[in-house]
Amino acid sequence: MVYYKELLKHKESQNWFKASVALRIAQRGLQVFIDNGLRDVQKKIFSIAKSMGCLSPDTNCTNCTTENLILCPTRGICTSLKRCKFHNTPRKCLRNCPQQLCHLVRDGIIRYHRFSGPSWKNTKAEGWHADHWEIGKCYLPPDGYKDVSSSIESDFNALINVLINCTEFETKLSIDFTSSSNLLTKIREYGRNIRHSPDQKMKDIELNNLFQKLTSLLEDSVCLQTDSEAVSAVKNLKELQNDKLVIRVEDEQQILFEGLQMRLAKYYQRVFNSSLLCSLLPNRDSNPDKLFVTPKLIERDHRKIGKHGEHLMRLSVTTYRDIFFEGSSKCSNVYLIGEPGMGKTTLTIKCCLEWSAQHLREEGTLDELTDMAGNGHISFADADIFKDIDFVFRIALKEQNMPAR
Template sequence: MAHQLHLEKEKYRQWVKAGLGLGYLKEGLVPFCNDIAVQQHNDILQNIRSTKSLPSTVTCGSCRVETLKPDHKPLGNAKNKVCPLGQVKCSCCCKGKIACPNNICGAIYDYIVQHHASTPPAPDWKNSDALNWSTDPWSISKCFINAPGYKDKTSAVHTDCTGLLHVVTNNIYFHNHIGGIATGPNNLFSKVRQYRNEIFHSSSMELEESEANTYLDDMIAVLQDNKELVHQPAAQQAVLKLQDLKKKDFIITTVDFDEILGQIKEEMKKVLKSIEDAPTNEEYEELKKQSEEHETQIFKLNEEMTKIKTVTSSGQSQAEYEQTKIGCRTQLIEHYRSDVLKVSAI
């Protein structure tokens, strides 16, 4: 049976509960996002094949977004080209691009730009691989995640709730499956996405109970969206878990701590990858700060788990407990040195 954690600081306990809520939110969103991504992919291919009179089985696995020539043509003259779809630095305005040999990937490129909800449209091409567009639904969905670190995420289940919320808010196709407004800075989906940033970028790792409950209530509201999510079994099972978190007698276990540790480690991996690609020294320093915040969070969570395991294990002395703490700290310092400091400032 999992050890029960009786945390001394109530604000810290509320932060842990909010972190757990994000995990439940992801559980509730995964089937919905996966289903809509598959529907969208089928619609894209059917439309392209029908419009271009292509065989029903045609696919492509040879195009790369870096070299792909879109189907749409630029406006203006040779010296002053403008993308008619409004995308900044669009491939349509670049020389040397190569048309899809199967006449399908250029049309998919156009579709992604036209269905990106931001103004101007800004797909994140670095998160995806055009090699997979015609065969893998999630490779298209990832173009709507406007944050780095998702290129290796092969499905909705492997994507964190931030990525899933990006897909819902940035992909116009998904808006047809949401009852409320999914655009604008104050929409519920964007608000909850911001909560995740506040939770996992918190150096104090503390929340007032009222603040934590607001976070949890809004997560519940997302999963109870009245168009489709409210009818999704996984979403409503997640709602029950979120409601349990709000109970005064909710007990946090080491299993719960493992869940939050996993989320923070995943976030740290994305930050470390982003550091490698940071285009400016300013962005490098900001990402480095975030990495240090995650290191502190990981150490504190490990320390709390060590405490409870020490209390419940038989025969471990205080000296052994202190040695375990030192080992944990040393491991984190070495991790930081090898994975963060090895990246030179720009």
């Protein structure tokens, strides 16, 4: 068993780790409460929609997609009028629901959103009737949660945003939602600071404030005070604060794993998006995509030799999957060979940026990061494969002082 205090010697580093555990405890304490609230939202939205449309209670629709219900262009979703990535086929264009239901459900989702801005990219409209979580995903942050299929799979950031964005929870919590700086928004800010801490350290006073705020939320007098999961979470928080909680091995390993992943991703974004190109571009905020030209790559198998000794040429390489996968299996070794100045180094940098963009999951940033990484190119547009790659390490051997072996 890896014990975090053996790895994190600094007291403030241990505080950061305890804060990460505290968020996980609170997350488990809120999951059932939020899931039940979203079930209520689904029932109310459909009931109101059918009543407004004078429709039979048995009316349902599974034919409409989210794209069919969203006007193009819609800010934050559509990329351009001529080449919109969201409405990119005739079947994804705006149209009327054949059952005259889905557009009313869409309007209901908007009404239940505190800021009238549901995260349409997260959800699949064809699942709204059968799965309350497809509606719930409209209240999550706009990026990075499309594949999350339940509250159990959601992280703390997702759940706290549901409480903030979905007005159904106004009746289930005693929090003053009219204030932009209420208990929930303060907790969300703590969560962001913990996840994105550059040195992954936290002062004692900040840790104590976090424990106090999480406990206040989980002991809310309207519903959570008597909720068994919330009560259990409060007990675990007190034990953690007093160093009496036995931390689960999987939690310990996952927090340390995600911490390293986050630091590496932020390092790539900080270093490769600007400093590397300062000498090439006058604008110091420029990023590699401004210089990136999609390379022409050809795959050759060194094991297959033609009659005259030449390597047999195979398919052109136009996607990241072509580079890193052979069928469904990841390649063990890939060698990129070419003349100087052909873009080998830039391509490796671009891979690092694509990977970091996929793993820096935060409100309103994923699209921006993937654009910076170059995801707008027709070739190599499958950057989402990097979500399934735990780490990308770029080691420039020519910069090493160690003698070659």
